Amino acid sequence: MSCAHSYVPQLRARGYRMTPQRLAILHVLHHSGRHLSPSEVYEQARMELPSLTETTVYRTLDFLAENGLARPAYMGSGRLVYEIARHEHHHLKCRNCGHEMEVQHDLLKTLYRQLESETGYRLTDSHVTFFGLCSDCQKGE
Amino acid sequence: MSCAHSYVPQLRARGYRMTPQRLAILHVLHHSGRHLSPSEVYEQARMELPSLTETTVYRTLDFLAENGLARPAYMGSGRLVYEIARHEHHHLKCRNCGHEMEVQHDLLKTLYRQLESETGYRLTDSHVTFFGLCSDCQKGE
DNA sequence: TTTCTTATTGCAACTTTTTGCAATAATATA
DNA sequence: TATATTATTGCAAAAAGTTGCAATAAGAAA
Incomplete structure (x- = not known):
């Protein structure tokens, strides 16, 4: 069922x-x-x-x-x-219309490595949500 | 006063x-x-x-x-x-001992630009906190 | 200074989330 | 299949956070 x-x-x-x-x-x-x-x-x-x-x-x-x-x-x-839970990903949300899209974790890989080498931390996970204006809402400004 | x-x-x-x-x-x-x-x-x-x-x-x-x-x-x-509020920054926190450190926003600039060109969004802000193990806690593993 | 406008607060009621503990039930073992 | 173990749930009470609205007071204007 x-x-x-x-x-x-x-x-x-x-x-x-x-x-x-x-x-x-x-x-x-x-x-x-x-x-x-x-x-x-x-x-x-x-x-x-x-x-x-x-x-x-x-x-x-x-x-x-x-x-x-x-x-x-x-x-x-x-x-x-x-x-x-599916694949690891983050989110990008429009502050104006609320539209959401996924951000693949791969995009953060470089940043992760950079952070690890600069801080000595070993990164395990993160809370990440980006906010902005989607292309449609930018037009309407 | x-x-x-x-x-x-x-x-x-x-x-x-x-x-x-x-x-x-x-x-x-x-x-x-x-x-x-x-x-x-x-x-x-x-x-x-x-x-x-x-x-x-x-x-x-x-x-x-x-x-x-x-x-x-x-x-x-x-x-x-x-x-x-001081300068714009994010945080990196140890899952084990709770130690926190700041992550300068500059480190995310490249990622921001990359996201903007890939998605068409104009980024305004974000909620970002990274978690991991600090170097001390890695030793004690 | 006094008056006026409206941003801000406090109150009370409500919604959301957490916690301790005893009762329940999912699974391993006999 | 019966029994034992302990992960999991439900309840009740508490803690955390939100909301509507009338009363208050900050700062502009007279």
């Missing part, structure tokens, strides 16, 4: 369990394909699993992010949103 | 007013020199201005950020923290 079953092995491998709650939440993220806020996830997942609680949604999203199945992002609302 | 008076012209120029609340909050940010959470700002600013409310702290921090006097950052706690 739910394509979300395909995530079971990834959890098992780390010693975690698949549950109806996680299944429902993964299912919602997987099919939406876009960024969802915790309350959007809650509303949608509740249709499949009415007993689901908000507490569990918050904890599960955090858990999925921690384990690489979901990606958290700050998209400028001041609140964290989540999407299903 | 408060060095924060030096911020008055920046507000006036934009048609805003200086108030005891803003003065107290700017003073706290200015002297701490590090990232503070809204509740830390509240606690400290209240010593100067006991009548200050939390609502005002949230609104003022947002206002100062909006007007370039403070800089907001997501430092991995999931919550927004603020520091007084």
Whole structure:
């Protein structure tokens, strides 16, 4: 029934369990394909699993992010949103119309290397969201 | 008394007013020199201005950020923290010991240009925080 | 100085997110 | 299949952050 079953092995491998709650939440993220806020996830997942609680949604999203199945992002609302994890990427969002596009992580590789050699840090991850005006909104100025 | 008076012209120029609340909050940010959470700002600013409310702290921090006097950052706690605005910069934080260092914005200039030419966007700003292991914590692995 | 305009604040109610803990249930093992 | 282990959930309460609106006060103008 739910394509979300395909995530079971990834959890098992780390010693975690698949549950109806996680299944429902993964299912919602997987099919939406876009960024969802915790309350959007809650509303949608509740249709499949009415007993689901908000507490569990918050904890599960955090858990999925921690384990690489979901990606958290700050998209400028001041609140964290989540999407299903695919390839590693970042976001570029228009301050005017809200249009979003993905920025491939490869574009940051050079910067990562540069930072590592300058600081001695070994980089593991980052929170990156760029803001600007998309080409359409630039015309309308 | 408060060095924060030096911020008055920046507000006036934009048609805003200086108030005891803003003065107290700017003073706290200015002297701490590090990232503070809204509740830390509240606690400290209240010593100067006991009548200050939390609502005002949230609104003022947002206002100062909006007007370039403070800089907001997501430092991995999931919550927004603020520091007084100096030059434009980003942050690099150790996932292990929490040590933070600044990343000069110049380092991102090339990336900005590259993004602009590839996407057609005109970049205005970004939320950027890098995470990794500092050199000390790498040794201890 | 006094008056006027409106930016700003405080209050109270509300929404969002987090936390501790006891109860539950997913899986390994017998 | 039954039992044991412990990851996971739900509940209730707390903490963090937001919003609408009437009252206040900063600064411009008279």
